[in-house]
Amino acid sequence: MGGPSVRTGLTTWRSTVGSLDPMIEVTNLTKRYGDKTAVDSLTFSVRPGIVTGFLGPNGAGKSTTMRMILGLDRPTAGTATVNGRPYAEHRAPLHEIGALLEAKSIHQGRSAFSHLWAMAATTGVPRRRVEEVIDLVGLTEVARKRAGGFSLGMGQRLGIASALLADPRVVMLDEPVNGLDPEGILWIRNLLKGLAAEGRTVFVSSHLMSEMALTAEHLIVVGRGRLIADVSVAEFTARAASNTVRVRSPQAAQLRDQLAGPDVTITSLEPGVLEITGLTTDQIGDHAAESGFTLHELFPQQASLEEAFMEMTRDAVEYHATTTTTTRAGASPGTPGDELAEAGRAA
Amino acid sequence: MTTAIAPDLTARPERRDLRVTTRRVFRSEWIKFWSLRSTAYTLLGAVVALVAFGLIAASVTSGGGTFEGPGEGATDPTDISLAGTQLAQLVIGTLGVLLTAGEYSTGLIRSTLAAVPRRLPVLWAKAAVFAGVVLAVGAVAVFGAFFGGQAILGSDGASLTDPGVLRAVLGTVVYLTGIGLLGMALGALLRNTAGAVTTLFASIWLLPGLMQVALPDSWNDAIGPYFPSNAGSAFMTVSPGSDLLSPGAGLAVFAGFLAVLLGAAAWQLKRRDA
Numbered sequence: 137m138g139g140p141s142v143r144t145g146l147t148t149w150r151s152t153v154g155s156l157d158p159m160i161e162v163t164n165l166t167k168r169y170g171d172k173t174a175v176d177s178l179t180f181s182v183r184p185g186i187v188t189g190f191l192g193p194n195g196a197g198k199s200t201t202m203r204m205i206l207g208l209d210r211p212t213a214g215t216a217t218v219n220g221r222p223y224a225e226h227r228a229p230l231h232e233i234g235a236l237l238e239a240k241s242i243h244q245g246r247s248a249f250s251h252l253w254a255m256a257a258t259t260g261v262p263r264r265r266v267e268e269v270i271d272l273v274g275l276t277e278v279a280r281k282r283a284g285g286f287s288l289g290m291g292q293r294l295g296i297a298s299a300l301l302a303d304p305r306v307v308m309l310d311e312p313v314n315g316l317d318p319e320g321i322l323w324i325r326n327l328l329k330g331l332a333a334e335g336r337t338v339f340v341s342s343h344l345m346s347e348m349a350l351t352a353e354h355l356i357v358v359g360r361g362r363l364i365a366d367v368s369v370a371e372f373t374a375r376a377a378s379n380t381v382r383v384r385s386p387q388a389a390q391l392r393d394q395l396a397g398p399d400v401t402i403t404s405l406e407p408g409v410l411e412i413t414g415l416t417t418d419q420i421g422d423h424a425a426e427s428g429f430t431l432h433e434l435f436p437q438q439a440s441l442e443e444a445f446m447e448m449t450r451d452a453v454e455y456h457a458t459t460t461t462t463t464r465a466g467a468s469p470g471t472p473g474d475e476l477a478e479a480g481r482a483a
Numbered sequence: 484m485t486t487a488i489a490p491d492l493t494a495r496p497e498r499r500d501l502r503v504t505t506r507r508v509f510r511s512e513w514i515k516f517w518s519l520r521s522t523a524y525t526l527l528g529a530v531v532a533l534v535a536f537g538l539i540a541a542s543v544t545s546g547g548g549t550f551e552g553p554g555e556g557a558t559d560p561t562d563i564s565l566a567g568t569q570l571a572q573l574v575i576g577t578l579g580v581l582l583t584a585g586e587y588s589t590g591l592i593r594s595t596l597a598a599v600p601r602r603l604p605v606l607w608a609k610a611a612v613f614a615g616v617v618l619a620v621g622a623v624a625v626f627g628a629f630f631g632g633q634a635i636l637g638s639d640g641a642s643l644t645d646p647g648v649l650r651a652v653l654g655t656v657v658y659l660t661g662i663g664l665l666g667m668a669l670g671a672l673l674r675n676t677a678g679a680v681t682t683l684f685a686s687i688w689l690l691p692g693l694m695q696v697a698l699p700d701s702w703n704d705a706i707g708p709y710f711p712s713n714a715g716s717a718f719m720t721v722s723p724g725s726d727l728l729s730p731g732a733g734l735a736v737f738a739g740f741l742a743v744l745l746g747a748a749a750w751q752l753k754r755r756d757a
Contacts, residue, residue, distance in 0.1 A: 224600035228501035241593040250518035257511035
C-alpha cells in the first residue's frame with residue numbers, strides 16, 4: 137500500500153479500528169421526490185482500507201445517497217447501513233462515521249471552536265481533541281472567529297474537522313475539494329489516503345474524474361441516480377484506453393491510401409494529420425518506412441479519464457449546456473438532438 | 484509518530500466512552516445556547532423591557548397619569564408593574580423561534596442530527612436548556628419589575644403576601660417561558676423564522692381581536708378565554724375578570740397548547756427529512 141505517512145492526528149488520541157470490518161452497505165436504495173427519482177435502486181458497498189470514490193455528474197444523486205446513509209433523509213425504498221446497522225441505531229454515531237455533507241452545516245454566528253465543541257459534547261469527546269482537529273485542518277488562527285466570515289475553503293476545512301472529531305471508523309465526505317486551493321487539494325488527497333491506510337473506510341464524492349483518479353482506488357459511478365459502474369480505478373483506466381494512433385505526415389494523403397484496409401478506420405480532422413484505428417504504431421511506422429514516407433509524428437492516443445467518464449455518463453447527465461432550442465425532428469440516436477431531448481425530459 | 488495500520492484488538496478502548504447520552508446532548512445544547520452572542524443580547528433585551536416598562540408604568544401611574552402603551556388599562560398595582568410582559572414575550576417568543584428555525588436556515592441541523600441521529604433528544608434538550616434559562620432570567624426580571632414598581636407606587640403598591648399576587652408574579656415567569664417554548668415548537672414545525680414569528684404573534688395578538696370582529700358575541704365569549712394569550716392572562720392577572728378562565732384552568736389550557744405544539748414538533752422532527 138505504501139501508506140502515505142500523513143498525520144491524521146487520530147491515532148495519537150486512541151487506537152482506531154475495531155474487529156468488525158467498518159463499511160457502508162447500500163441495498164436497493166431509492167429516493168423519490170414526487171415523480172422525480174433522485175436515487176434509483178442503488179446497490180453497492182464501500183470497503184475499509186482504501187479510498188472509494190463516488191463519482192457522477194451534478195444531480196446524479198450522490199448527495200442524496202450520502203444523506204440517506206447518514207439518516208438525514210428517509211429512503212423511499214431500500215436500506216443503507218453503516219458498520220452493519222442503520223446509522224441512527226448506533227450508540228456512538230460520530231465514532232462510527234464522520235461526515236462532511238454541505239460545507240456550511242454550521243451557524244454562521246458561532247465560532248469554529250464553539251461549533252466543534254458543541255458537537256464533541258454530544259458524544260463525550262474531550263476538549264483537547266477539539267483543539268487537535270482544529271490544528272489538524274489548519275484553522276488554529278481563526279478558530280475563535282465567527283464562522284460566517286469563513287471562505288468556502290475554510291468552511292470545508294471546518295467540515296472535515298467535524299468529520300474527524302470522534303475518531304470515526306468510516307469517513308464520508310461530499311465534494312471535499314470544492315473551494316480548496318491547490319495546496320488544500322493536495323493536503324486532503326494525502327489525508328484521505330492516510331485515513332484509508334489506517335484501516336478506515338473512506339468514501340468521497342466528486343464530479344471530477346481526474347481528482348478521483350489521483351485519490352481513489354475504487355470507484356462507484358452513478359448517473360441519474362442509477363449505478364453505472366462499480367470498478368477499480370485501474371480497471372476503469374484500462375477500459376478508457378482506446379487504440380487510436382495519431383499520425384502527422386507531409387504525405388498524409390498517400391499514406392492514407394497505403395494504410396487503407398478492411399479493419400482500419402482513418403479519419404482526418406486537419407490537413408496532414410490522420411487518426412487511425414485498427415493498426416498499431418509499429419505497423420504504421422513500418423508501412424511508412426517501406427514506402428519512404430516521412431512521419432513528423434506517430435503517437436498512440438489514450439482517451440483521458442475525464443473523456444472516458446463523460447462517455448460513460450453521457451446519457452446520464454442531467455443538465456446539458458445548451459443554448460439552442462433545436463427541434464427534435466429528424467434527430468437520430470446519438471446526435472446532439474437526442475441529448476437535447478434527454479435534457480428536456482429531465483427538466 | 485507511529486501509525487497503527489494493523490489494529491490491535493486488545494487495545495481497543497471501551498466504546499461506551501463515546502456514547503450519546505441525554506446528559507451529553509443537554510450539555511451540547513447548553514454550549515450552543517451560550518456560544519451565540521445574539522442569544523445573550525436578546526435575553527438582556529427581555530430583562531430591560533420587563534424592568535424598564537414596569538418602572539415607567541409605575542411612575543406614570545403614581546404621578547396620577549394614565550399609562551399608555553403595552554399593558555395599558557391595568558389598574559391593579561401588580562399588573563401595572565408587570566406591564567413590560569407584553570413586550571418581553573415578543574422578545575422571548577422570537578428567541579425561541581430562532582433557536583429551532585435557525586438550525587434549518589443556517590444548515591446547522593445537518594450537523595446536529597448527524598451527531599444525534601435519534602433526533603428527539605435534541606428537541607428535549609433544547610427545550611430544557613431554554614426553559615431553564617428563561618425561568619431563571621425571567622424570575623430575576625419579573626421580581627425586579629415587581630419590587631421596583633411597588634417601591635415607586637409606595638402606599639398604593641401591592642405586597643407579595645396579598646391574595647393572588649405571588650401567583651400572578653410567578654405566573655408571569657411561567658407564561659414567558661411558555662411563550663418561548665411555543666416559539667421554539669413553531670420554529671421546529673415551520674423551519675422558517677419569519678413564518679414562525681408571524682404565526683406566533685398572530686395567534687397571540689391578532690387572532691383574539693379578529694375573532695371578536697368576525698364571530699357573534701355569544702361564540703366569542705365561549706371561545707375567547709381559550710386563546711393562549713387569554714389563558715395566560717387568567718393566571719397572570721391578580722384578579723381575573725369574568726371574561727377569563729380561572730387561574731388553574733387558564734394554566735391547564737396554556738399547558739395544553741404547549742404540549743400539543745411540542746408534540747407536533749417532535750413528531751415531525753422524527754419523520755421528516757432534515
